[in-house]
Amino acid sequence: MADDLQEEESGLLLAAEECPREEFGDYHSFTRYERTIIQRIMAHGPVLLRGGRGSGKSALLIESYLEMKRSYSSTIVPIYISLRHLPLLRFEGVEYEAHFCRILAGEINKEFRRVGAASFPITRDVGALLQALEANAREMQKRIVLLFDDAAHIGRERPLEDFFDIFRTISTSRISCKASIYPGVTKFGVRFDVFNDATVIDISRDERRDNFHEIFVEILIKRFPQVYRKISSSRSIAVTDFCRLMGRAVTGNLRSFVFACNSMNEFEALGYPELTKCFLSLSGNYFWPLLEEVAPKLGSYEVLVQPAQEIAHIIFSACARRRVSYVLVHRDIMQRQLKIYEILEYAGFVSKKEASRAMKSGGRGVIFSVNLCNLLEMTPGRRLTSELAQNWIDGTDEPFELRDTNSDYSRIEVPVPGVEQDLAILGKPIATLTKSNAYPYGLTEDKVGRLEGAGLDTILAVAEAPDEVILGIYGVGQANLRRIRDVVHQAIWM
Template sequence: MKPQQDDEADSGLILTAEECPPESFAKYHSFSSYDDVIIRKLSAHGPVLLRGGRGSGKSALLLEAWRRMQEGSTIFPVYVSLRYLPLLQSDGEEYIGHFCTILSDRVQKEVTDRGLGYNFGTASDQLSLQLGLTKLSQTIGRRIVLLFDDAAHIGREKPLEVFFDLFRTLSSGLTSCKASIYPGVTKFGVRFDVFNDSTVIDISRSDVSTDLDFFPKVVQARYPKLALRPTFSDRLSPVQFANLLGRAVVGNLRGFILACNRFDEHDRIGIPEVTRCFLEMATDYYWPLMEEVAPKLGVYEPLVEPAREVMEAIVEHTTRLVKERPRNIAQDRVLIHRQLVSHYSKIFEILEYLGFLARREASRAMKSGGRGPVFAINLCNLLDSVPSNRLTIEMIEEWIAGVPEPAELHVLGQTFQGVKLPLLPSEHGLAILDRPVAVLGKSVAYPYGLTKDMIGRLQGAGIATVDQLANTTDQDLDRIEYIGAAKIKRIRDTVYQSIWM
């Protein structure tokens, strides 16, 4: 393979833990005491499901658990990324065949890397895989922990039932299975009871008032300049800045990193600069995010427009008092009656997954009667709807502390009156796979996308669609002129971003 020759490909690596170079993982990732508790559970006996939205840190926790277990001598950890296109396009026995091959290869690689001198082989079916794991555990004298990343895809739910059947079957006294899933997964199959057959752990960092150290530590590790007091104006401290950005993106780490990137060229940061960042994030990150995700939602693609309407209605409702009365701080959380959340369940799942909202409480009593969950709203869209479009120090202090009482949306209210739910089609493939490779170009939706030159070279090699690109081997890509190791990695990362959630 040609040597690395495109250093700009590195710019997007830090956005996702699974694409971060192993030698840089510890440098770019910080874990709180709460994270340490989760990591210990990922290392312990018993099956665990790690649930969180896009960019919430699921992969980072799985990888850190894998790294820590490698340092011990009693556990044999195997991290398995299920970002494999045939898994998305298959079901039943075909899915099981692909799954067994992927896991067998990953186990063998781990055995080889650890120098254990054992030939695991390739299991062709569920039973032989299960027996092979048991034999391996007994031979090396270690408990096996399987960490499955990207096990669930919101736009292709049918294979999930097969996965969770495998997840349940492979779990034993010698083998512990852990997997990351997104909020709202319901396709567990008839043989998997999510609460009896696993421990579910929810990741949530949107309430910065409960942990004022996490985001400052992330900034210190990733952006040392943004942790220095001289970088900021007198009215804004580095700790306030980090926690405000963390609260603004409702704890979503990918959104947090993208927000921090906007301050790279700033020598001095004050409230006006942070205000500009929030407004720009609302315009060129959050709303374009829906456009990026739409073609990979499968049967749920028609729900993107209703999701936009629901989000706009929530923001309009929570900023109503600011517009009607001389009140200068908008409510940054909303308590929604459970019947409304149930009726628009998939829409709330999409909004949570994308980081527009974050569920803060599972159930709270409403003043008008009934109960419902409390959602934190991302501050970027919120500020964009405030009449002044301007942050104040009072807003910053109250939003970080979680002082304002949440707004309420009642079951008989009119807020969602104009939102109509379309009929969903039968399950089919992901629309993104049929799109031309040109959609992967640098854009608001794909800030770290492919250059025009790279797209032209791919098209010149006969690669016309995203599906064809995803199925092209690294060896075939390497044969294309001026495409070497760095560009191949960048292409792979962009394809992964376009297909997986």
């Protein structure tokens, strides 16, 4: 049992929100650029923090929360609220509001007990919630800062309108609201004006910036010292170039970078042959399976995953033939198929760099950088050389231009998404979450068997089961419970 638990706990942390607060500083560091973002989050006024999967949104929110506790305890009461609660995905309107108010009031109570404040009333009404928040802020003579994490879910967009309505309602001079969202979030509701009712901070990392590599160097030194030493002793590639290349390879995604570095521990030395193996392994065993993982989370948009795969193949094949690492997609395509590109961006296949650029062939389009791991897989010879790596690091190539007139592209059939529906992931067997390419952070077969033996045979059943039910299973302790919860949450939420 101890070995089984050690095996589970020795893996990577799934996400920042799963990291114990007392260990958060051991696993996270922030560049000067990110520190400026944290300062903007901590400032007065509502803020929306926008970034893709694994881009560091949760880490920035949590660090802002911890920093406010450290530096402004006499003037600010910060409250971090994870919105990973099933009712918030499954209901809307009055029911959503009631569940939201209950969850928020519970988290406020926890923080108020920590600072010795009076208990906060549990309410199902937003108006009563706001009155209570204002009254407490006046009594304590402090500003209350609410940091909402995982507020958005691409697969269930209707409840988002309810969230942003509440967000706008409870944002006042004494109550500051902050929330993390994905680039694909567009349904803000009729009352919320994203340009006037909040400051939007985009945190995507652009490889064209001089300081692009800094965060990746810090992660390498702090979390992967063995890999850092191997790169430092390499005769073929410098640490800075390695971090620029690998950061560029995963389109600036921190979680994917961590996963890549973890896979490099197996190599005795690191040079271009090992990087070639790493890139190809990530393409086949990490990025393509990500679309398989994402599909059942997308609700009515699940039907778009197949055409997204086909479009990705066209883009990577064309870029590989032309030896370029950027694609410029005509705006007519983007207007019709925006959700497909949001799915590809979420899964780390592409990363938007410019919203509008002139095309040589006429018109304007959106420019994306492409994932170098998938690009290498399509490149003739499938071998990373110092010359190819330097071209990618420099990033000076002209983009491949994608238009409707592309014959392969015009043959792709794109179905129309239906009405919103429950996420397919909820009805999947719990065995779906066994460790695999699609779920690299998954559960062991032993834990899956124990859950199934207790009658918890679907992801929904485990997600809805009270802690005491799971702890009542023989061989499942507190650490196992936390791991099970983390994996299930990661499977459901985007």
